[in-house]
Amino acid sequence: MLLSHGGEPLPATESVARWTVEQVLSLAPDDASRKAGNKLAAAGHWSGTGFDGSGAVWGLCKGSGSKPYQTVVDTTGPAYKCSCPSRKFPCKHALGLLLLRASGDGAVHQGEPADWAEQWLTARRGRAEAKQEAAASGEAADPVDGAAARKRAERRAERVTSGALELEQRLTDLLRGGLATADRAGYTLWEETAARMVDAQAPGLAGRVRELGAIPGSGPGWPVRLLEECGLLHLLDTAWLGRERLPEPLASTVRTRVGLPLSAEGPPVRDRWLVLAQYDMADGRLTSRRIWLYGRESGRTALLLSFGAAGRAPEPALPVGVTIDAELTPYPGGGLRADLGRRFTMPAASVRPDAPGAPDAPAPVPGTPPPGGSTAAALAAYGEALRGDPWLDAWPVTVRDVIPVPSDGGWQLADAKGESALPLSSAALSRPGLWKLVALSGGGPVTVFGEVGHRGFDPFAAWGVGAGCGGRSGAASAPGDAADGIVRLI
Template identity: 70%
Template sequence: MLLTDGGEPLGAAAPAARWTVEQVLALAPDDASRKAGNKLGSAGPWSDTGGDGSGAVWGLCRGSGSRPYRTVIDPTGPAYRCSCPSRKFPCKHALGLLLLLASDGSDLPAGDPPDWAGEWLADRRARAQVKEEPSGGGPADPEAARRRAERRAERIGGGARELEQRLTDLLRGGLAAAEQSGYGLWEETAARMVDAQAPGLAGRVRELGAIPASGPGWPVRLLEECALLHLLDTAWLGIDRLPPPLAATVRTRVGLTAPAAGPPVRDHWLVLAQYDTPEAKIVTRRIWLYGRDSGRIALLLSFGAAGRSPAQALPVGATLDAEVTPYPGSGQLRAELGRQFGLPVPAGPPPGVTVTGAITAYGVALRDDPWLDSWPVTLRDVIPVPSADGWQLTDAEGDAALPVAAAALSRPALWKLVALSGGGPVTVFGECGHRGFDPLAAWASGRGGEGAASADPSSRVRPDAAETVPLI
């Protein structure tokens, strides 16, 4: 069952928080799903729709078959179920039903769910309740688990020593030879790291293979990445001498997984951004959260098979009263979402820092994790302006600027940010690193987070409803 702030059952008459259209569209796995969901966001294709006091909604949607598709949504999570054959998550029918709720809730009369929806909702909430109960058990055989961990550590150590030898051979032969050897040598080395059960090392080796002949200055970039890989190798080989937080970071970097640890942190978590990244045979989803009371930043990671979106999805721009449990590591950014209390509600932007403050924050984070590519920050009162190499975000006073990362220059959302700014200051959340600043979400400044309008005229977002503007 759903819970209120105090942890008591949410009464049937309690009002459900309405999602904005922008939040719903941010859940779409791709542009095609977003467009298809938009077409189903009106009452025409739907029948037998309804909702209950907990915020759950359901309905039947006409499709190409003789039977309509059954769609039901639980806002906690959120979670979706649809009888359509789509492999996308959420499917266009789930998006359409949520858009129907966001645009005009009167089309979803209150009532009890039909059997097909009620059974799924009851089963989901029962499983959530069981998950919250402590298991009270540990590993079946701690000694066997310890021996397995020791054997894997030995294999990784062997892989790290072999990798050190290959890096030494590369430097002795000269970096220019890397351009002639081709990608096959790097792929072979990466395969050896996989055999050594060190997928983190394998991933960094594959990144090395993409650097030679990648454009002007590639030898410098190759040398920098080789130095970082050497640092990771030597850190693993001397991990017993490292402080515990840094040792946990090294284990994560080489590819060892660890469960979320420590006491859960309950807070009102603002969903800052959500985006997917294809990585080999999986899709990684990253969701950034900001705790309004604790001031903490948390990163939720979830994974899906190639071609399928990960199951976990949250409405960008909404605030969740929930618990998150951090994973071990120096930065302790990655966390696991736990129990939620109540429904998501719209919220404004988090507090921001200056451009200089963002650079300082990234530098401090590098001290604890030298392999960081970027660090999450919110910039306040910055203006996007063109530069000789692309775009940059400049302090409103003109004291400092950050270049926009090359990866963001090809996204249409950059123009969304420029239009939102209109030459004036905006608040922008993104990832600040050695490649520049990658903007992920924005808010119009000077409105206190109350009604930053979307700059996309086709997005169907009311100017008084949109707060967070996703940029990815």
């Protein structure tokens, strides 16, 4: 059984639906790839294109050499294969091919995969099936020596403890000298301290130390902000040093915050998971990908977190708005992070009924947003989450019946009843997605999913008219707000 964008069953005979342009572009690793992919989304660049009912799309793209690039995409992963030398996933050729397919102009015809595409698809799906069978039977691919692993963990814990004690001494020296003079030392001292935490194998502590170094140059009021962050860092240090006395969920959170690796554990949760947001963050050395999911039946929100080397997009990549029937295994602690496990159906996207070449089938039910509340309820949810993780920067929430309005040089989401409001974060104000939110609202109430924290609210997705969120009739539409309901803002 396949699932529509909104999680409703599709007819058993229906092939995997064509992704929308917005969903394809959400997979691009960066803006440059989006622009390059758009340039290749024309039939003149391609030959031998095709797609089948199992979610495969393939084609040959003209390149600078004599041989065209062989590009194939398995949208059930999604996964990509291209003979070009690019290290980006998906590359511009995969994006161009998917955009050409999304246009529905008849340039990509249904048929049997080319031999070179069939070989890759068969091998890939064979590996996926073998992995699922092994997971179902409880087999371990690489048995680990438990005793040796425990010894390595103990040695690392000792190094982290040494680093935490050293960091406590440096914080004490900083307070003795006075926070107001911290800007005179420059950033070198902070970088040296961060390097010591890296040597202690505590990357989480190192990252927080680097953030401290940037505060003295952050503008008026920086001593207060520096004191607040020093207090949180001191709290993390003392929590690590006394972790044996903490309840297990909080102890797991502390281990995560200092940078120790944890594995997903516990019983997997099967559900129909709606992809709410996907975005990448890069720090020059590492690219992290965050994917937010909402379980239609369990009502749970989950975070998929993956990492890749600088310049390479992490896996998996899930288009915003698709629904997948899959198992998620949660991580220990009070957070929402989980690992994506076995998938039971292909991820299905909605098809715009007015698109050229759309199949003669009933239009999918628009994706409805997760249940939400007021802006005051969103702040209360963040406050409750801080009880389990005092170092939490933000918490995922859905706010309903809010209107984006300008405020003091910025923007805020105000309750339609005018009872309270959430200021948008500086990150949200600097992104082009803000105009989509304003256009979708048209002065009327909308539903918005995002993260709320001490820096404000960061919107990731929104629903307007026809998505069951009380949007104003006749409100201006934004790209992506036709049949699929959800509008991607990041």
